[in-house]
Amino acid sequence: IAENVSGRITQLIDDANKLAIFLGTDRDFVGYLEKPSDATAAEVSRKLANLTRSNSDVELVMVFDRAGNAAIATDPTVQGKNFKFREYFKANMAGKPFVSSMLVGAATGQLGVFFAQPVRDRDDVVIGAVVMRFAAAPFEKMLSDARSGTRLASLIDDDGVLVYHPDPAIRFKSLAPLSQKAQEEIKADQRFRRDKIDTVNMPELNKAFMAAKETGNISYVSTISKKEEIAGFAPVKGHIWVVAVSESREEFSAPLDRIFSNVLYSVFLVGMVFLLLAMLFARSIVRPIHELQTAALALKSGDYDKASVRVRSNDEIGQLGRTFNVMIDVLRQRERERERAGAGLGRRGVSGE
Structure with missing residues (x-):
C-alpha cells in the first residue's frame, strides 16, 4: 500500500513540476523581469489568472524579483511581500529548481507544496523566480484513502517531521528529537509556522525512514497508540518524502x-x-x-x-x-x-x- 501511494504522489509531483518548468521558461515572464512595465505586468497577470482558473489545485502563483519580492501574485494579499527567507527562493537564486515539502504559507497560512523555478535572461543569468503553490488537498486525499480501521498513512520529510498525519495534534511533530541546528533552520524559514518542533519520540522509526532507499517494513511499539504496530514504508522517488502506512499488529495479523x-x-x-x-x-x-x-x-x-x-x-x-x-x-x-x-x-x- 505504501509503495502504491508513493507512486501516485511521485506522479502528481512530476506533473506539477512540469508546469512549473513551463512557467519558468515562458518568454513573457522573462521579458517582464528583464524590463518591468505595466504592459508586461498585465500580460503576466492575465496568464497567471488563467492558470489558477483552469487548475483548481494551483492555489497561488508568484513572480519574484532578485530581491525576493513578490512582484506579481495571483493573491493580492501576497503581492509586494518579501520571501527571501524561504528555502525555495534561496535555491532559485543559486540557479536550482526546488520542490518544497508540505509548507504552511507565510502570508496566507494555507498548507501547500511549493514548486519554484529560476527565471533566466538571454545570457543565462538568474533574474528572478516563478513560484507555484500546489494545494495540499490532492496529496492528503491520496494518503487518507489508505486509511481503514487502525490502518493509516503518514508522510515524513527529510528531517523526520510528520508533514501529514490524520491526527492534527500529531502533524508537524518529529519522529525523533531534532538537533538544535535543525530546530533553528525550521524556525528561521517558518515552514511550519512553529518556533519549536515537538517529538513523538520514536527514534527506531525515524532511523528506518531516514535510511529508506526502497520499500520496507518495521515492527515497533507506538508512543501514540501505545500498541504494537507494523509499518510499511516507501520513499517518494525524486523527493524528500517517505510514505508510511501503519497498522496495529492485532489487525495486521x-x-x-x-x-x-x-x-x-x-x-x-x-x-x-x-x-x-x-x-x-x-x-x-x-x-x-x-x-x-x-x-x-x-x-x-x-x-x-x-x-x-x-x-x-x-x-x-x-x-x-x-x-x-x-x-x-x-x-x-x-x-x-x-x-x-x-x-x-x-x-x-x-x-x-
Whole structure:
C-alpha cells in the first residue's frame, strides 16, 4: 500500500513540476523581469489568472524579483511581500529548481507544496523566480484513502517531521528529537509556522525512514497508540518524502490468523475424510475375514449350510473366499456320498438277515 501511494504522489509531483518548468521558461515572464512595465505586468497577470482558473489545485502563483519580492501574485494579499527567507527562493537564486515539502504559507497560512523555478535572461543569468503553490488537498486525499480501521498513512520529510498525519495534534511533530541546528533552520524559514518542533519520540522509526532507499517494513511499539504496530514504508522517488502506512499488529495479523484457522479446518476435514475412508477400507478387509472365520467355525461344528462365504471382490481375500466355498462344496459332496454309501450298506445288511 505504501509503495502504491508513493507512486501516485511521485506522479502528481512530476506533473506539477512540469508546469512549473513551463512557467519558468515562458518568454513573457522573462521579458517582464528583464524590463518591468505595466504592459508586461498585465500580460503576466492575465496568464497567471488563467492558470489558477483552469487548475483548481494551483492555489497561488508568484513572480519574484532578485530581491525576493513578490512582484506579481495571483493573491493580492501576497503581492509586494518579501520571501527571501524561504528555502525555495534561496535555491532559485543559486540557479536550482526546488520542490518544497508540505509548507504552511507565510502570508496566507494555507498548507501547500511549493514548486519554484529560476527565471533566466538571454545570457543565462538568474533574474528572478516563478513560484507555484500546489494545494495540499490532492496529496492528503491520496494518503487518507489508505486509511481503514487502525490502518493509516503518514508522510515524513527529510528531517523526520510528520508533514501529514490524520491526527492534527500529531502533524508537524518529529519522529525523533531534532538537533538544535535543525530546530533553528525550521524556525528561521517558518515552514511550519512553529518556533519549536515537538517529538513523538520514536527514534527506531525515524532511523528506518531516514535510511529508506526502497520499500520496507518495521515492527515497533507506538508512543501514540501505545500498541504494537507494523509499518510499511516507501520513499517518494525524486523527493524528500517517505510514505508510511501503519497498522496495529492485532489487525495486521487478523487476516493471517483467519487464513491459518481456515487451513486448520481444511486439514481437519481432509483428515476426517481420510480417516473415514481408512475405516471403510479396513472394514472391507475385516468383514470378509470375519465371515470366513464364522464359516470355519460352522464347518468345525458340521453345519455345512452355514459354512459358506459371500464373495464381494476379486482380490486375494475374494479368491480365498472362493477357494473356501469350493472346499466346502467338495466336503459337502463327499459327506453326501458318505451318507449314501452308509445307507446302502445298511439296506444290504437288513436284507441278508
